[in-house]
Amino acid sequence: MNDVIIGIVALFVLLMLFLTGIELGFAMAVIGFMGFWMLKGIGPAFNLIAVDLFDVFTTYGFTVIPLFVLMGQIAYNAGIARRLYDASYKFIGHIPGGLAMATVAGATSFKAICGSSPATAATFSSVAVPEMDRYGYAKELSTGIVASVGTLGILLPPSVTLIIFGIITEQSIARLFMAGIIPGLLAAFFFIVVIYGWCKVNPSIGPKGERSNWSTRLKSLPEVMLVVAVFILLVIGLMNGFFTPTEAGSIGTVAVLILSVAKKDIDFGGYIKSLLESLRTACMVLTLIAGSTILGHFLAVTKIPIYAADWVAGLPINRYVVMILISFIYQIGGSFIDDLAFMILATPILYPVALKLGFDPLWFAMLVGLTVMIGCVIPPVASNVFVVKNITKTPLGVIYKGVVPFLASLVAVTILLFFFPGMATFLPNLLMK
Amino acid sequence: MEGYLKGIKGISRFMNAIAAVGLTFIMLLTTLDVILRLFKHPIVGTYELVAFTGGVVIGFAIPMTSFMRAHVYVDFLVQRFPEGRRDVVNTFTRLIVIAFFIIAGVNLFKHGWYLYSTHEVSPTLQLPFYPVVFGIAIACFLECFVMVADIVKIAGGKYE
Amino acid sequence: TPAFSQAKPIEITYAQFQPAQHFNNKLSESYAKEIEKRTNGRVKITVFSGGTLVAADKTYSGIVTGIADMGMSCMAYTRGKFPLSEVIDLPLGYKTGAAATKLINLFYEKFKPKEYSETEVMYFMAHSPGIIHSKKPVYKLDDFKGQKIRCTGLAAKVVGKLGGVPVAMPMGETYDAISRGVVDGSMAPQESVKGWRWGEVVNASTQSFGAGYTTGFFVVMNKQKWNSLPPDIQKIFREVNKEWADKNGIAWDENDKEARDWMVKIGKKIIPLSAEENAKMAALVKPLLNEYVENMKKQGLPGKEALDFCLAELKKLEK
Ligand code: NA
Ligand code: NA
Numbered sequence: 072m073n074d075v076i077i078g079i080v081a082l083f084v085l086l087m088l089f090l091t092g093i094e095l096g097f098a099m100a101v102i103g104f105m106g107f108w109m110l111k112g113i114g115p116a117f118n119l120i121a122v123d124l125f126d127v128f129t130t131y132g133f134t135v136i137p138l139f140v141l142m143g144q145i146a147y148n149a150g151i152a153r154r155l156y157d158a159s160y161k162f163i164g165h166i167p168g169g170l171a172m173a174t175v176a177g178a179t180s181f182k183a184i185c186g187s188s189p190a191t192a193a194t195f196s197s198v199a200v201p202e203m204d205r206y207g208y209a210k211e212l213s214t215g216i217v218a219s220v221g222t223l224g225i226l227l228p229p230s231v232t233l234i235i236f237g238i239i240t241e242q243s244i245a246r247l248f249m250a251g252i253i254p255g256l257l258a259a260f261f262f263i264v265v266i267y268g269w270c271k272v273n274p275s276i277g278p279k280g281e282r283s284n285w286s287t288r289l290k291s292l293p294e295v296m297l298v299v300a301v302f303i304l305l306v307i308g309l310m311n312g313f314f315t316p317t318e319a320g321s322i323g324t325v326a327v328l329i330l331s332v333a334k335k336d337i338d339f340g341g342y343i344k345s346l347l348e349s350l351r352t353a354c355m356v357l358t359l360i361a362g363s364t365i366l367g368h369f370l371a372v373t374k375i376p377i378y379a380a381d382w383v384a385g386l387p388i389n390r391y392v393v394m395i396l397i398s399f400i401y402q403i404g405g406s407f408i409d410d411l412a413f414m415i416l417a418t419p420i421l422y423p424v425a426l427k428l429g430f431d432p433l434w435f436a437m438l439v440g441l442t443v444m445i446g447c448v449i450p451p452v453a454s455n456v457f458v459v460k461n462i463t464k465t466p467l468g469v470i471y472k473g474v475v476p477f478l479a480s481l482v483a484v485t486i487l488l489f490f491f492p493g494m495a496t497f498l499p500n501l502l503m504k
Numbered sequence: 505m506e507g508y509l510k511g512i513k514g515i516s517r518f519m520n521a522i523a524a525v526g527l528t529f530i531m532l533l534t535t536l537d538v539i540l541r542l543f544k545h546p547i548v549g550t551y552e553l554v555a556f557t558g559g560v561v562i563g564f565a566i567p568m569t570s571f572m573r574a575h576v577y578v579d580f581l582v583q584r585f586p587e588g589r590r591d592v593v594n595t596f597t598r599l600i601v602i603a604f605f606i607i608a609g610v611n612l613f614k615h616g617w618y619l620y621s622t623h624e625v626s627p628t629l630q631l632p633f634y635p636v637v638f639g640i641a642i643a644c645f646l647e648c649f650v651m652v653a654d655i656v657k658i659a660g661g662k663y664e
Numbered sequence: 665t666p667a668f669s670q671a672k673p674i675e676i677t678y679a680q681f682q683p684a685q686h687f688n689n690k691l692s693e694s695y696a697k698e699i700e701k702r703t704n705g706r707v708k709i710t711v712f713s714g715g716t717l718v719a720a721d722k723t724y725s726g727i728v729t730g731i732a733d734m735g736m737s738c739m740a741y742t743r744g745k746f747p748l749s750e751v752i753d754l755p756l757g758y759k760t761g762a763a764a765t766k767l768i769n770l771f772y773e774k775f776k777p778k779e780y781s782e783t784e785v786m787y788f789m790a791h792s793p794g795i796i797h798s799k800k801p802v803y804k805l806d807d808f809k810g811q812k813i814r815c816t817g818l819a820a821k822v823v824g825k826l827g828g829v830p831v832a833m834p835m836g837e838t839y840d841a842i843s844r845g846v847v848d849g850s851m852a853p854q855e856s857v858k859g860w861r862w863g864e865v866v867n868a869s870t871q872s873f874g875a876g877y878t879t880g881f882f883v884v885m886n887k888q889k890w891n892s893l894p895p896d897i898q899k900i901f902r903e904v905n906k907e908w909a910d911k912n913g914i915a916w917d918e919n920d921k922e923a924r925d926w927m928v929k930i931g932k933k934i935i936p937l938s939a940e941e942n943a944k945m946a947a948l949v950k951p952l953l954n955e956y957v958e959n960m961k962k963q964g965l966p967g968k969e970a971l972d973f974c975l976a977e978l979k980k981l982e983k
Contacts, residue, residue, distance in 0.1 A: 089578055090578070090581045091580065091581075091582065091593050091597050092577050092579040092581070092582040092593065092594065092597060093597035093600065093601065094575040094576065094577050094601065095575075095576045095577060095578070096576065096580065097575070097600075097601050097604060100608075101600060101626060104604070111730060112730060114729060114730055115729055115731045117610075117611045117614075117729075117731035118611060118614075118615065118711075118725070118729035118731055119727070119731050120604075120607060120608050120611055120612075121608065121611035121612045121615040122615065122718065122722045122726060122731065124563075124608060124612065124640060124644075125559065125612065125636075125637055125640060125722075126722055127616065128558060128562040128638065129555045129556060129557065129558055129559035130558070130832075131551055131554055131834060132834055132836075133558060133562075134530055134554055134561070135556045135560060137527050137530075137562075138527070138530070138531060141527065141531070145968075218691070232839075234836055234839065234840065235836060237861060238683055238685075238836070238859075238860060238861065239683045239685060239714070240685065240686060241685050241861075242837055243861060243864060244840075244861055244864070245843070245864055245865075252587060294560050296620075297752070306661040309844065311844065311845065312841070312843075312844035312845025312846040313846070314836075314841070314846060315835065315837055315841050315846050316840070317833075318537075318538055319532050320531075320534075321530065321531045321532075321533075321534035321535050321538075322534070322535055322538060323508065324531050325531060325532070325535045343524070346524040346527060346528070347520065347524065349527065350527065350561070350568075350569070351565070351568070351569050351572060351574045352574075353561070353562060354562055354565035354566055354569040354574070354575075355574055355576055357562045358566065358575055359575075359576060368716075368717060368718070370732070371712055371717055372677060372717070373714050374710060377710075391569075395632065415683070415684075415714035415715075415716050416712075416714075418684075419684030419685065419713065420684075427652040430515040433898070434852075455691060457574070457576040457578075461574065461575075462578070466580070467578065467580060468580075482631060541812065541829070541831065544810050544812070544829050545829070546812075546829060546830075546831055548820060548824075548832075550832070551816075551833060552832070560884065561713030576752065584692070615725070618725060619725075622744075622745050623744040624742050624743070624744050624745045625743050625744040627740060627741065627743050627816045627820075628816055628817055628820050628830075628832060630744065631742060658703055
């Protein structure tokens with residue numbers, strides 16, 4: 072029990088330390104190190120730092136982060152992003168908040184290839200926010216949507232989170248992917264509804280423009296056709312198994328680079344600029360992941376996750392209340408340490424509880440997915456929001472003003488999931504027996 | 505003082521440039537591998553090379569990222585402090601980070617040495633890991649000098 | 665004395681990289697329970713599954729330095745570190761996990777390689793033979809030619825020798841990659857098609873035992889931790905180790921069978937390979953065995969003796 076107290080005190084100290092303005096990733100690493108030292112001795116704690124830093128930095132799967140950001144940066148510096156937004160504006164600029172809606176569609180498709188939620192947030196904060204700025208969109212809307220939209224991919228296939236969940240719980244991954252489609256698209260749809268409603272109420276945050284005539288619209292198309300072609304080729308390549316989602320980061324970047332060089336939209340200097348920007352973002356994201364990995368290893372040995380899960384499993388109360396508690400546990404755990412790591416720690420204990428209480432396995436997977444999505448944007452460690460804050464240099468208060476309505480959409484989808492479990496089970500049951 | 509800042513920025517930029525070359529290498533290697541795989545002749549070991557290079561890309565970018573203050577932090581509370589107290593808090597956090605990266609650097613060196621002396625290599629290409637570990641260790645030491653640069657900036661009233 | 669019986673139990677952390685539902689992990693859990701039972705609660709082992717305490721390829725060094733007190737991982741993740749023991753991973757033509765596991769423990773007893781001296785060895789095991797799982801069924805060697813097969817390490821060489829195209833990628837990505845055709849299949853023990861759900865996306869498993877290779881797993885404890893244990897507790901550990909080594913070996917075969925039944929149930933094929941085709945495969949991978957002997961010679965290690973011993977013992981174990 073002593074270890075649990077050490078763990079709780081450490082988390083409290085960590086929150087205090089956050090307020091000093093220290094880099095969050097470093098703070099998590101420091102607290103993780105000191106906690107591990109207290110529990111296991113200084114020698115193991117020393118080695119833990121070395122092994123974890125080395126391990127996180129050399130994880131193959133994480134290379135998608137710099138690559139997708141690089142793709143976005145090249146698109147930005149070559150003016151591709153600008154032309155895409157200009158074209159979108161001609162088509163839907165007359166709808167209030169139209170460009171924010173285009174961002175939802177864009178980021179959802181981007182995430183379909185990219186697979187990494189913070190990388191999506193990073194790319195769109197450096198690419199989409201300046202474009203929305205140009206059209207006079209308020210920062211709360213532009214940063215709020217960008218911070219929230221990156222989370223959609225956790226439910227939409229091919230989701231790494233769902234693959235790992237499927238393996239831990241011995242479920243069909245194909246069925247899990249199908250289960251994610253309705254809740255994922257519903258969340259995206261709610262985002263668009265929120266944008267529309269919010270801009271109707273307060274037109275100044277997403278000002279609508281003139282309706283363009285069809286000849287102007289069509290004239291803007293050739294500019295974007297090439298990008299759309301690259302995107303479609305990527306999707307075709309993925310569907311037909313020419314490359315994996317991780318490899319798509321490299322393929323897509325090379326494709327966008329060749330396109331931009333061929334059209335003389337980018338020169339060597341522009342490429343270097345894109346590279347440096349991508350390094351900075353990737354380093355920032357991976358430092359957070361490394362810090363949370365070290366902290367996570369400390370928290371694992373305190374056994375707090377195991378005790379919390381055991382405790383809720385034994386509660387003699389209404390099954391829905393138990394489920395709500397379980398999502399809180401995922402919420403808090405996933406906030407402090409890496410979501411995936413926490414899922415691996417807690418799911419083996421919580422999943423049987425869900426089954427025992429009579430919940431459908433697919434339904435439970437969606438609940439966990441939505442919970443993790445919410446965790447990406449709420450304090451104390453709101454990775455997506457921090458990424459956006461850092462890149463756009465927008466105060467947290469402003470971003471949160473924008474995040475809250477989208478957060479509410481995610482909560483709404485979660486509540487709907489409780490009332491209509493079919494949201495998770497309908498498609499898999501229809502398409503796969 | 506200016507000389508120190510310039511020097512540290514130069515070295516950080518140099519390591520960052522190596523990281524940039526690494527990222528370009530990953531991109532080209534992966535693309536080539538995918539293309540060759542379509543013709544059933546993939547580059548065996550791409551997976552390992554990408555992971556290795558990834559360590560260089562991220563590790564070597566740390567000092568420059570810090571120099572640009574691009575890591576994630578929340579400063580809404582510190583911003584409200586009077587300047588004197590803010591300087592004290594900032595210096596304090598810089599010292600914590602310095603201590604951490606000295607420990608990280610030394611232990612990465614130790615770990616690299618361990619991998620070197622036990623002849624551990626990658627599964628497929630049988631490449632040694634230790635050069636990457638040493639590289640990240642060097643980046644950690646440089647990070648300490650970047651933190652000293654922060655303190656220099658704080659003393660000169662140029663840290664914002 | 666009463667004070668002694670009320671003493672806090674000795675806490676031991678056990679690092680596992682396989683997910684919680686994997687039978688190996690369940691066996692580690694039952695191992696922990698058994699130790700707790702036989703020591704009357706004086707030892708409490710907590711198993712951390714899924715690499716949540718330390719990553720698979722960092723497990724051994726993590727135990728040496730004390731990040732974890734004990735743990736299980738594969739030798740293949742840290743190539744070069746256990747040079748002589750790599751004989752176990754060679755395609756010796758394994759047919760069962762029970763035999764492979766018996767062999768690796770016999771090998772350790774006989775050669776006591778220095779390479780494990782930094783830790784206290786609990787026991788070893790080795791997985792059931794790595795065989796072909798593919799979308800396009802492999803009935804004979806020719807069917808395998810040119811197929812892109814997910815594998816790493818030494819298995820990559822096996823795939824290459826058999827005429828396949830080795831492709832490396834993370835385990836977690838393999839399902840999606842097979843499903844979309846990035847790779848045509850995977851080389852792994854039979855149980856993996858169920859454990860990693862590949863059975864959903866491949867069409868057949870081919871019992872290519874002729875080139876059957878394995879992967880040696882170690883269960884080791886931090887030396888200091890081991891030395892701090894009272895002799896009676898050490899004795900209990902040694903007894904349980906022996907029993908669990910056998911259990912682990914048999915479990916691979918049982919899970920192979922379950923996976924085979926599952927494959928058949930969902931309409932996939934299990935293809936037994938003719939003796940002739942198996943012999944062809946064995947001949948093709950033979951050079952890897954010679955390569956090992958040459959390598960050991962360079963390092964001044966008794967590779968030839970190790971290989972001869974293993975081949976002879978395996979014959980006895982699997983006749
Ligand atoms: Na959070
Ligand atoms: Na997290």
